[in-house]
Amino acid sequence: MEPISLTTALASFSERWSPRIVTAVNDYDVRVAKVEGEHVWHVHDHTDEFFLVLSGELRIGLRGPSGERTVVLPRGSVFTVPRGTEHKPYAPVPTEILLFEPTGTLTVGDRHDPVPDHVDATTGHTLA
Template sequence: MSRQAVNLADRLSTFSELWTPKIVSAFNGHDVMVVKVNGEFVWHSHPDTDDLFFVLSGKLTIQMRDGNVTLGPGELYVVPKGVEHCPKAEEETHLIIIEPAGTPNTGDPETAAVKTTI
């Protein structure tokens, strides 16, 4: 067991790719990831799991078919399992995402980003 704190700013400074979640920790079978986003992602859903978004910096709009949720720094939202959504950011935004380990970020293993640990 590691006894070191995870410095999120340090971890975010190690990469520049957008929409590629990086695993920084894990608990109870879940990956804790940081990700940089800008622009619009793809519409997708996760049939078996909720999707937690926590904004560290910037602004994120989670588009859903029945209305949008906009988040700023320090705010989080959980998209319920099975709900189609499309995250969008007008500027570079930094997030924490928590999902069960192995969950494809696009909802489809064929098109999902490969998640690496940093």
């Protein structure tokens, strides 16, 4: 067990929407990702999804019984998407994020729109 530099972890890869697992807490992965452009509308049926914006800006479209809305997360902001909420992350500029998700959680959730080529449907990659 050694400290992990998030700066070093983020510098070790360039792929967008392809998170790396930096550590684990109980049964949760702590993941970092570089993102830009649109992800995909998706739902995590059994878990919330926690976002922390390390740099840039992340927008998350949300769909619920009362309609659609977008939350804007500037650098340093956190937001949790509740389980069962359809959502679509979008980054208008290159952005770096940190996520907490149960180990084994797919980045595209349990239900999703067709996955574009630039989105990595993964449970997270181990840091190199």
